[in-house]
Structure formats: C-alpha cells, structure tokens
Amino acid sequence: MSEALEDGDIYFLYRPRVGEQHVDSLGEVQRLLVVLHPWHGRRRLRLLVVGRKRLPEIDEHDRFWAFVDAVVSRPEELYEALRPHRYGTKTRGERFQPPARPAAEGAYCITRHDDHTHLAYQLELPRRPGPPQHELRIEPEASYVITVKNPRAPSPPGVGLPGPGRPELPADLQERFRTRRFAPLDPPRFLDHRGVELVLIGAAHDASAELGIDLDAEVERAARNTIFEDLRIGRAERPEAPLFTAQWR
Template structure:
C-alpha cells in the first residue's frame, strides 16, 4: 500500500456504545449484546451527530481484513435529539408479554478522521477512554487505534438477497452526491457529507492497527483536540439516577 500522506477530509469525536439484548439487564459477554453503535460528531461545519449501526455486533477484525456492512441510522443537530433515539423502550409481544429494550451503554470514546488515501477513503480513530482496554473493548474489536477502508453503497444499485436495508429505509441522496457513483455500486466517502443522510449504507474493511503510520496523520494530536466534555454527559446515557456522567470502564456492565 502507498505510504503517501492521506488528506484529512473530516475530523471529530467518536463514541462507541453497545445495546444489550432485549431482556438483558446486566451484560457479561458479547453473547448478551444486540448491537454495536458508533456516534460521529464532526468538529467543523454543521456539527451534526451521526448514529451508525454496525451490521455485526463488533468491528471488523483488522488482522483478517474483515469486511462488514454498516448504515447511518439517524442524523441530528443536538445531543438531546440523539438521546431520544437511544433511550430505553418497552413494547408488548404476543408470546412474551411486555419486553424492555435497555438503553445503549458507553464503551469507548476518542477522536476520528475521515481521510482520502490514494483512490479510497479511510475511517481512522484513536481512543482516549478507557485508558486500558479490557474484555468489552476486546470482544467488540474496538482497538486502541485502528483504520478501516470505508466505502458508501449506491442506494440505486441492487443488494444481494438478505443484505442491506429495505426499499423504504434506503437513503435518498442529493443529485450532486448521487452523481459521484456514475455507474458504480460503491464509491469513496468523499465528501463525508454522504454520512449526513439516514439510510446510507457503508462497507468497513479492516486495514491497519497503526493508523497514524499507515495514513501519515497524527492521531495523538487529534485526541488532544477532542472535546473535554463527553457527549455521554449531555445524552445522560447510563446515568440512571446518578447526577454524574457514566464511567467508561474496561468491564461489562
């Protein structure tokens, strides 16, 4: 792979959360996790918050260059709007009665970059918290630092059976973004405005553990610029009745 320095297209704060399986109050392993969620909060321009859902319950394995599907679930302007999408919910089933869907729980945070590297784009990040990753981070494949090749799927192109969002869930892109596909099924995430549209489908491919060396960027400096006030405090995720922000730890909870 070329070692030419990548161009940073966007940077900001990144947050990782896991949602417990329905009916699970305490999570002790990956088996009790329903979904892995990622929040991207750019530092410049319209500081929207994007909620991404990873198709598997963990990130792609770097060493295997695994390829995972993901999609943009929602895009909001304020943390309190995102909080609405992440709060616990109750619903009734015919066979099991009332069921409780727990709120997602924070598991890691740091800084990210979307970069242009040769003819493709990367999503790279470095964690700030937790200081020392533990079982949750390892089982979710949330590395202390990582880089993924990221592409966006043409919403007008067909998906293989059983893959992708249903028709009504697919993104409706502005003409200038749709034109970037030409006749291709996939395109780089360039510009990152692709991520501002709910229903956009992505493919993440594990690329490198040492994102800074691979892309020629200083992720340490990006982490230093990261917001000191965690978004989890504004979202009140995991607080219960405690008047303090939830602790990001190296333990399941």
C-alpha cells in the same frame, strides 16, 4: 500521503438484547452503535449501526456492513435511539429493552488516501481496553477503508437494508457513483443522509503511521468532554463501567 476530509469526536456504544439487564459477553449484545460528532461546519451528530455487533477484524481485512441510522443537530434528539424501551407483546407480556451503554470514546478522522477513503480513530477512554472492547473489536487505534453503497444499486442477498427504505441522495452526491455500486466516502456529507449504507474493511492497527496523520493531537482536542457531557446522556440510566473500568455491565 493522505488528506483529512473531516475530524471530530467518536463514541462507541452497545445496546443489550431485550430482557438482558446485565451483559457478560457479546452474545448478550444486540447492536454496536457509533456516533460521529464533527468539529467543523454545521454541527450535527450521526448515529451509525455496525453489522455483526462488532468492528471488522483488522488482520483478516474483514468486510462488515453498516448504515446511518439517524442524523440530528442536537444531542437530545439522539435520546430516542439510545433510551430504554418498554413495550407489550401478546405472548411474553411486557418486554424491556435496556438503554445503550457507552463502551469507548476518542477522536476520529476521515481521510482521502490514494483512490479510497479511510475512517481512522484513536481512543481516549477506556485507558486500558478490557473484555467489552476486545469482544466488540474496538481497538485503541485503528483504520478502516470505508466506502458508500450506491442506493440505486441492488444489494447482495441477505445483506444491506431493505429496498423501500433506501435514501434519495442529492444530485451531486449521486453523481459520484457514476455507474458504480460503491464510491469512496468523499465528501463525508454522504453520512448526513439517513439510510446510507457503508462497507468497513479492516486496514491497519497503526492508523497514524499508515495514513501519516497525528491522531495523538486529535485526541488531545477530543479530551475536553466525555460522552456524558457531549451527548448529554444520563449517567444514572447508563452504567459507566464499560467506559471507565472496561468491564461488561
């Protein structure tokens, strides 16, 4: 059996590569973003960036790095991370970075299961996943073992964040590592610190059965708003097609 540590709304977005007005495949995606919006305690939103531009393969038990890119108290504060950007370069002139586009939404639960922790979710939208969700590996329901990297421990070559940006955790959280390089995501307060690095490992397609949790009930609670209402992002500048019709845009 598992113990729920946190639940809330989960949103998946992708950021197109610079200059790509229309996305037709994963090759034109720069980043996969995940927003976690807990329902209880101090209201906050955490923006996570997932490495390799997609979620880990469940059946292969892939291990992907991720990190906390922003922690804010109001949806408006996420605008800078999600908005379009224009900037000048010496060699190519003005460049345009399109806004992040919603790809899926639903409910999530962080659970303690034996000696490790899981991030599990179930989608509310899109009703039927299409090419964007398949290529980004956003399953209708899934579970991932999730661990936190000790910010004082070195990273393997070529992975993780550069050393100077490492977070300084409160003493009670840092003590959770003891002498280990990784620790379970317990408590989820680890996610409230920008720069915290995570490892996601594909675990199960049927998260409800694996963890003994009722994700259907969680989704019913999450269905009150869509990403547009909850995060207050404009529909005009962010195409709805990936979320409602499950097509690239």
